[in-house]
Amino acid sequence: MKWFDPDRGTGLISQEGTGPDIQAESKAIRGNGPRLRPGDRVLFDLTHDSAGLRADNIHRPEDARSQDGPRQQSDEQTLR
Template sequence: MVRSRTGLGVIAQDGGWDAVAHRSAVRGDADRVLVAGSRMCFDVTEDADGVRADNIRPLTRLCFSPAERPQDGELV
């Protein structure tokens, strides 16, 4: 995530387009969630303006569907 004074940044998706992110789309404390190099999960919205990240939150086991969810002791 690249931060700027405007609250806008870019999140790189695994195997997809980069998504524009705004500080207001972060769930929780944005300064703790938006740490450079950290992994996070988010919803992707695509509209006429491009790809946008919504509902940004830290990556946890709950970010995965039950079939894909890591087991206890596996790294996320």
Template sequence: MRRESMSPCGFVKWFDPDRGTGLISQDGTGPDIQAEVRAIHDKGPHMRPGDRVLFDITHDSAGLRADNIRRPEGSRSHHGPGQDSDGQAP
């Protein structure tokens, strides 16, 4: 296992709390990164689509994986463009 880079930023593309897996889209260019519930540093609510996150990238035999997933300081969870706190469009 090799740690590639420290603290890239991106957003949660999707996350399935029942399976404990999802994808994070990196800011800028780069492939989507696999995310697992065990790698979430913040023990608050589950990640939701549109949440901004910081993470470390690890490369292992399965490919790229996000580790140490956390929200940027002062950042609140948001639920995607044009949605309010219950995930519905205003």
């Protein structure tokens, strides 16, 4: 996570220098809720809509292992 404001329910995910920042909204976070902090590594599904790029199904890698078992990296983005 580049930043996340839980009061506003929005933030940005940085692609570690490989592309534009991705919009993140609290409604797209699964797992432990909107408790993401700058520097947290997250997995998400990338969606393009009329507002641009946004992240859906946002979760920490450890949340994916504990709830669903090991995840395939090919269908998700791993960014912060």
